[in-house]
Amino acid sequence: MSGKVYLVGAGPGDPELITVKGLKILQRADVVVYDRLISKELLNFCKIEAEKIYVGKNIGDYVIQDEINELLVKKAMENKVVVRLKGGDPYVLGRGEEECLYVISKGIECEVIPGITSAIAVPAYAGIPVTSRIYSASGFTIISGTKAEDKLIDEDYIPRKGTLVILMGLRKIENMVNILIKLRNEREPVAVIENGTTENQRVFTGELKDLVNIVRSNNVTSPAVIVIGEVVKFREYLWKFK
Ligand SMILES: C[S@@+](CC[C@H](N)C(=O)[O-])C[C@H]1O[C@@H](n2cnc3c(N)ncnc32)[C@H](O)[C@@H]1O
Known part of the structure; x- marks a missing residue:
C-alpha cells in the first residue's frame, strides 16, 4: 500500500493566502517538500513530527527536478501523506504538471490543490x-x-x-x-x-x-x-x- 501526494499551492508570499483546503492537508502531512518562494510561516502549521524537506531550486536546475520527483515517490511509497508545497499555484509556470505526471506514472495517487498565483x-x-x-x-x-x-x-x-x-x-x-x-x-x-x-x-x-x-x-x-x-x-x- 502506498500513501498519496498532494500538490498544494501555497499562494504568493503572504501566508494567509493559502486556501483552507490546502492548509487542512498541510496540517495532516507526514512529509512536506517545499520550495524557495513559499512563506516559511506556513511550516508552523505542520505536525511537530512532520518531516520538512527544502528543495528550493535555481533557474534552469534540471537535475534537482528529477530528484524532487523521485523523493515524492519514495516518501509516498513509505505510506506517507506527502505535501508538495509550491509557490503560488502549482500549475502556473511551476512544473506541477510534470511532478504530478511522474507520481501517477509510478502508480501513486496525486491530487492538486490550486493556489493563488x-x-x-x-x-x-x-x-x-x-x-x-x-x-x-x-x-x-x-x-x-x-x-x-x-x-x-x-x-x-x-x-x-x-x-x-x-x-x-x-x-x-x-x-x-x-x-x-x-x-x-x-x-x-x-x-x-x-x-x-x-x-x-x-x-x-x-x-x-x-x-x-x-x-x-x-x-x-x-x-x-x-x-x-x-x-x-x-x-x-x-x-x-x-
Ligand atoms: C517558478 S515561477 C512560479 C510561479 C507560481 N507557480 C505562481 O503561481 O505564482 C516563480 C516566479 O513567480 C513570481 N513570484 C512568485 N512569488 C512572488 C512574489 N511574492 N513577488 C513577486 N513575484 C513573485 C516571480 O516572477 C518568480 O520568479
Missing part, C-alpha cells in the same frame, strides 16, 4: 487589477520571461493588446524589453513588484521604454512580477501598502 495576487496587492473595463483591458496574459534551456522568449506568446504579466522576467530583461518594444507601445505603463504580498514588497512604475533602467537603478531582485498595460494606472488609486 502571484501573477494575479502580486499586482492586486500593489493596487493593480489585471483586467478592467475602464481601460479596455478585457484580458490578460501570463508569460515566463525565462524559457527552458535558457532560450529567448518566443514573440508568438506576446499579445499586442491587453495586460501582460511576466514572471521570471529579470534575468533576460534587456532582451525581453527589446522584443516588447517592437510589439507593443514603448510609452505603455509598467510596474515591477518585488517580494509582492510580503512586508518587503517594493513597487516601481514607469514606462516600458524605461523598464531596464527601473530594474537596474533600484536593484530589483527575484522574485518579481512585471505588469505591462494601462491597468498599472490604477495603482495610484488602489494601492494597499504604503
Whole structure:
C-alpha cells in the first residue's frame, strides 16, 4: 500500500493566502517538500513530527527536478501523506504538471490543490487589477520571461493588446524589453513588484521604454512580477501598502 501526494499551492508570499483546503492537508502531512518562494510561516502549521524537506531550486536546475520527483515517490511509497508545497499555484509556470505526471506514472495517487498565483495576487496587492473595463483591458496574459534551456522568449506568446504579466522576467530583461518594444507601445505603463504580498514588497512604475533602467537603478531582485498595460494606472488609486 502506498500513501498519496498532494500538490498544494501555497499562494504568493503572504501566508494567509493559502486556501483552507490546502492548509487542512498541510496540517495532516507526514512529509512536506517545499520550495524557495513559499512563506516559511506556513511550516508552523505542520505536525511537530512532520518531516520538512527544502528543495528550493535555481533557474534552469534540471537535475534537482528529477530528484524532487523521485523523493515524492519514495516518501509516498513509505505510506506517507506527502505535501508538495509550491509557490503560488502549482500549475502556473511551476512544473506541477510534470511532478504530478511522474507520481501517477509510478502508480501513486496525486491530487492538486490550486493556489493563488502571484501573477494575479502580486499586482492586486500593489493596487493593480489585471483586467478592467475602464481601460479596455478585457484580458490578460501570463508569460515566463525565462524559457527552458535558457532560450529567448518566443514573440508568438506576446499579445499586442491587453495586460501582460511576466514572471521570471529579470534575468533576460534587456532582451525581453527589446522584443516588447517592437510589439507593443514603448510609452505603455509598467510596474515591477518585488517580494509582492510580503512586508518587503517594493513597487516601481514607469514606462516600458524605461523598464531596464527601473530594474537596474533600484536593484530589483527575484522574485518579481512585471505588469505591462494601462491597468498599472490604477495603482495610484488602489494601492494597499504604503
Ligand atoms: C517558478 S515561477 C512560479 C510561479 C507560481 N507557480 C505562481 O503561481 O505564482 C516563480 C516566479 O513567480 C513570481 N513570484 C512568485 N512569488 C512572488 C512574489 N511574492 N513577488 C513577486 N513575484 C513573485 C516571480 O516572477 C518568480 O520568479
